[in-house]
Amino acid sequence: xxxxxxxxxxxxxxxxxxxxxxxxxxxxxxxxxxxxxxxxxxxxxxxxxxxxxxxxxxxxxxxxxxxxxxxxxxxxxxxxxxxxxxxxxxxxxxxxxxxxxxxxxxxxxxxxxxxxxxxxxxxxxxxxxxxxxxxxxxxxxxxxxxxxxxxxxxxxxxxxxxxxxxxxxxxxxxxxxxxxxxxxxxxxxxxxxxxxxxxxxxxxxxxxxxxxxxxxxxxxxxxxxxxxxxxxxxxxxxxxxxxxx
Numbered sequence: 001x002x003x004x005x006x007x008x009x010x011x012x013x014x015x016x017x018x019x020x021x022x023x024x025x026x027x028x029x030x031x032x033x034x035x036x037x038x039x040x041x042x043x044x045x046x047x048x049x050x051x052x053x054x055x056x057x058x059x060x061x062x063x064x065x066x067x068x069x070x071x072x073x074x075x076x077x078x079x080x081x082x083x084x085x086x087x088x089x090x091x092x093x094x095x096x097x098x099x100x101x102x103x104x105x106x107x108x109x110x111x112x113x114x115x116x117x118x119x120x121x122x123x124x125x126x127x128x129x130x131x132x133x134x135x136x137x138x139x140x141x142x143x144x145x146x147x148x149x150x151x152x153x154x155x156x157x158x159x160x161x162x163x164x165x166x167x168x169x170x171x172x173x174x175x176x177x178x179x180x181x182x183x184x185x186x187x188x189x190x191x192x193x194x195x196x197x198x199x200x201x202x203x204x205x206x207x208x209x210x211x212x213x214x215x216x217x218x219x220x221x222x223x224x225x226x227x228x229x230x231x232x233x234x235x236x237x238x239x240x241x242x243x244x245x
Contacts, residue, residue, distance in 0.1 A: 015040075021201075024208045024215045098175040098225030102137055103166050104218035114164040119153045130206045132183025133226060136176045179230050180243055193237035199223035 029036050106114045106124055118124065128135045144151065154160075158168050186194045186202030194202070200223040207215030230242045 013040075021204060021208060024204060024212075027214065095170065096175055096225055096229075097221040098135070098177060098229070099137075099170055099173055100166060101218035101222035101225065102135070102173075102175060103164075103169050104221070108214075110214075110217070112166070114169065116150070116153050116162060119164065120149055130183075130203050131185055132180050133203075134178040134180075135222070136178075138174045138176065139172050140174060141172070175225075177226050177229055179226065179238055181240065183238065183243075184240070193235070193239040195237045196220075196223050196227050199226060199238075 026036060029039055103114065104110070105128075106118055108118050108121070108124075127137060139152070139156070144155075147155070153164070156164055156168055156172050158171070159165075183194055183199075183202075184192070186198045188198050188201070200219050203219045203222060204215045207219070227236065227238060230238045232242045
């Protein structure tokens, strides 16, 4: 039997990030009982495997980290942010990654269920704005008049077990996003377009600045969903041509 030993880890990559991004990333790693090095190495492995796919299966701009790495402002901040977001992302049961991202945001203790107390926490409405991205959650079908958030929880909780699964959340919820000109502040390489990696870094930074205790959770999923929803020219990024009114 061939002894397939792992290559020795002798080289390093210097990553310069904002203090709040580093704290958010390290806190996320600690919660998941994973080392920062392990998360970043796993991201690098996944990225290498991803770009090795057939060219026809991937947009040239999809998850483009190369330009971000060269950027004087971002350095590898997006790498750390994406790695933290990917560590949180599990195989999606939701049709829209944006909806799963909101589910993760609401799930404070990351037990893959939203309790009623988490759902009713002030400021955790599931709606958010990130300097150019507005996220709004609505529900399918007729909405009862004057429905309270507690009653909304009960309506989504089809199993009546006092917690929402991603499947239950997905069955009744709809996520809508709007992108406008301020989103271009996420453009780190100055090409006039915002890639998935740049958007992850943008979302994490905005959530960290707002005091979110786990700003990277779900960020990669939200960025992926926003790009998919608004990339009208299919170049793997959003630009002014993709803005909605």
